[in-house]
Amino acid sequence: MKRLSSHVLRILLFVAVATSVILSWLIWTNNAKYQPDTQFSSVQSVSHHPQSLSKNTNMNEVFAPTKLIVTQNNQSQLIYNYKYSTVDEIFQVLQHTRLFGLRQIVQKDEHQYQKFLNYNDSLQMIYPTTVSCNVFAKAVHQPALHRARDFNLRRVMLVMDWKTQQARLYLLNDPNYTIYQVQVRHLNAQRLKKLLQAQNFVVNVNQALFNKKIQLFYTQPVRLKVISYLMTLQDDNSYISNLLGTKQVSDITSHTSGNQVIYRNGNRLLRVDHNTGLVSYTNYAKMKVPPTTSATFVKAYQNLVETGNSLTGLHLYRYLPRSQQVIFRNFAEGFPIFHSGNTGATDVTFTKNGTTMNFSKKILQVPVPTSQKEIQLPTTAEVLTSLKKFGYNIHNIQDLSVGYTWTQDSQNKSIIDLVPRYYIRMNDQWKSLDEWLNPER
Secondary structure (H helix, E strand, C coil), X not given: CHHHHHHHXXXXXXXXXXXXXXXXXXHHHHCHHHCCCCCHHHCCCCCCCCCCCCCCCXXXXXXXXXXXXXXXXXXXXXXXXXXXXXXXXXXXXXXXCEEEXXXXXXXXXXXXXXXHHCCCCEEEEEEEEEXXXXXXXXXXXCHHHCCCCCCEEEEEEEEEECCCCEEEXXXXXXXXXXXXXXXXXXXXXXXXXXHHHCCCEEEEEEEEEECCEEEEEECCCEEEECXXXXXXXXXXXXXXXXXXXXXXXXXXXXXXXXXXXXXEECCEEEEEECCCCEEEEEEXXXXXXXXXXXXXXXXXXXXXXXXXXXXXXXXXXXXXXXXXXXXXXXXXXXXXXXXXXXXXXXXXXXXXXXXXXXXXXXXXXXXXXXXXXXXXXXXXXXXXXXXXXXXCCHHHEEEEEEEEXXXXXXXXXXXXXXXXXXXXXXXXXXXXXXXXXXXXX
């Protein structure tokens, strides 16, 4: 009976995967913009409109906060809804409010700042990196918050009085422990309350200063399922069409070097590694570097759209203003995806000498059913203890995160399994806990 049940499960899984493949094939074959219909050698003209695997994701979604923390009765919880983005829904609520009267209330006060992080009856929307007030103002359609002298922020906090249905909004910036207060009018508190109650993932957390930065600590084990996706390889031809900017194939030269094919058109160069699936694009045309954070993000988003890759699940992950580099990472069900070959990450860099962009041609399409069980990850304190016992100096830890490891399915190369793991950044390198504890693997 057990063998029969296993056999039936395998058949059902095969049917589900086959259905996903058929649906993807129908999308490709019924919409010309999704797939080039000729090979590079036979292209006669190139469209100036980016060819895409899917509808472009709104810029506000790409640059949205990626974590939502609710604090009640002195207990903070990270929450998530698998059906929709609660952060996007809250931003829509804020779009229908009136936000005004912005003023600074805390400046460079570490103690007061940490007290705010655990404010009761509050919800925090946390960006994975520093953004600016003008970026937030644009996302929630609040021009009154726009500042000629922009300032940085990392968190957006709403402190609620549920009895009176009134709220106060705060903008917090971790690096300099600065807090701004904003007046709120016409907030739909009932809608907000329903959104916070409709969660299907909840885990207890704490936020505290660790190695001179605010770190999220998971205070109870984290249980996550392995997620499987159908993966497709975008064709070189679409990147040639979208990025090399020409109507005539004769303008493009190409040559092969090992696993790489290098295409060039004037001052634009496209390098595709067919072994790793990584793509590097450089436009050597001199340019004026975007002068503000907001302008940099807009320019980076425009570059993402030009690749034609699907932006679904892609989020801003890190911003390095000194080097004018914007790093994006794919997320699955609220957590970032990591891969040793940098699959899952995209970066755009601006200099006066041009623009460079690195991304992957491996695209996650649709989720497929999986029979794998949940994985239980340890608490953050247990992770730190393990690293310390192995001999690592925990003061060298730059960041910690729960995330997913990009793993190719052992039975089907078109299926990618996303396996939950702890990730730690040391020496500017992200590695899983297993990789740090087993460096010889």
